[in-house]
Amino acid sequence: MRIGVLASGSGSNLQAILDACASRAIPAQVAVVICNVADAKALQRAEAARVPALLLPHQKVVSREEYDRQVVTALQKHSVDVVCLAGFMRLITPVLLGAYKDRILNIHPSLLPAFPGLHAVRQALAAGVRVSGCTVHVVDEGTDTGPILIQAAVPVLEGDTEETLAARILLQEHRCYPRAVALWAAGRVRIESGRVRVQGAAGRADRTIASPELSD
Numbered sequence: 001m002r003i004g005v006l007a008s009g010s011g012s013n014l015q016a017i018l019d020a021c022a023s024r025a026i027p028a029q030v031a032v033v034i035c036n037v038a039d040a041k042a043l044q045r046a047e048a049a050r051v052p053a054l055l056l057p058h059q060k061v062v063s064r065e066e067y068d069r070q071v072v073t074a075l076q077k078h079s080v081d082v083v084c085l086a087g088f089m090r091l092i093t094p095v096l097l098g099a100y101k102d103r104i105l106n107i108h109p110s111l112l113p114a115f116p117g118l119h120a121v122r123q124a125l126a127a128g129v130r131v132s133g134c135t136v137h138v139v140d141e142g143t144d145t146g147p148i149l150i151q152a153a154v155p156v157l158e159g160d161t162e163e164t165l166a167a168r169i170l171l172q173e174h175r176c177y178p179r180a181v182a183l184w185a186a187g188r189v190r191i192e193s194g195r196v197r198v199q200g201a202a203g204r205a206d207r208t209i210a211s212p213e214l215s216d
């Protein structure tokens, strides 16, 4: 399986996927990394891993659709089977969605459907939630609304700032995203009636993730 990663920033999730491919925890390879920001660290990470790295700045492209056409051309040139959005801070259009229908994954720093869109960690702090986390989902036409594949929860601690909570969530993202892609690469993910079904996954009804106050 060939993965195309779209990123805009630091690329730490890209790195987690690259590392998991290198260790064969993900039985697949990253075929291309596409980035819309010239100085994004994600590009350096791709180059260090000897993966084709493509800078596609969006500023001079006339429309979102035209931009996505260029993305699709690049993905197809590298024979990409599945697309991973890894901190890609652009809305995607039906052009990309249609070319890779039900084959685009995204990671988002909240327990969706709570706090979709921009500044998810800031939204969670503003709402006063005691538990937050991250979600890997299949992308559909909505903003962060697609079928959920994996989630992990973290506590929100007294005195947390956007930075401290985002860092705690990011650690879980680095566990969740490679795991989700590995399940995908193993052909274990099905979408049925708008829900993800992971084949061969036993239910774990005995496990509870709870906010820390519950164990006092």
Ligand code: GAR
Binding pocket: 007, 008, 009, 010, 011, 012, 013, 014, 086, 087, 088, 089, 107, 108, 109, 117, 118, 119, 120, 170, 173
């Ligand atoms: C991650 O926290 C990811 O969940 C978030 O951007 C960060 C990228 O970090 N994505 C979104 O907010 C998308 N709505 P990274 O560049 O180090 O992987």
